Amino acid sequence: NAGVMQNPRHLVRRRGQEARLRCSPVKGHSHVYWYRQLPEEGLKFMVYLQKENIIDESGMPKERFSAEFPKEGPSILRIQQVVRGDSAAYFCASSPPGTGSYEKLFFGSGTQLSVL
């Protein structure tokens, strides 16, 4: 019963370094979503991708952040030149084909990014 797999579970970076967060969706799911959660806050939408396409990136910061979901392999959320304010839990979710966008999301356990 492989759900959404995220790695690493914890990631520590120094200011200015790059962070790469990986997400493997549930087998057969073709939609991937990334959300960010600050302590004691709700999840904030970042980006919605389908295979090789960015569908909605309205929640992504304009600079330093990028996401991809290649034909083969996991989805990657990349943060360049990290700053302390990037410290947060980053959650990936996937949904099966045939469901409405953003419905029936299955979430991974998240990557906790800490920027020193």
Next chain:
Amino acid sequence: GESVGLHLPTLSVQEGDNSIINCAYSNSASDYFIWYKQESGKGPQFIIDIRSNMDKRQGQRVTVLLNKTVKHLSLQIAATQPGDSAVYFCAEIPKGGKLIFGQGTELSVKP
């Protein structure tokens, strides 16, 4: 025990009691609503959903009530157990829009 969502983010109940977690949603155009449970160190887990053409839906030990007139959503948990302790988020999807999470309510169950 009962919370009022944004104004009372913490709810403490006795094991065996019923819990009511409330949520005021923002968009009158939202037509799909979901409750998620998030345990410490884990991702949100789907509990129950409801569409705007319904006002009540029941699951196993959980019931969601939707009042579109006042844009209010509630989650009722019957016979609350220690394993129910978590943060509960309501979420809405406006028609053609994206999933938007509310602030969350922390439920603490006392044995």
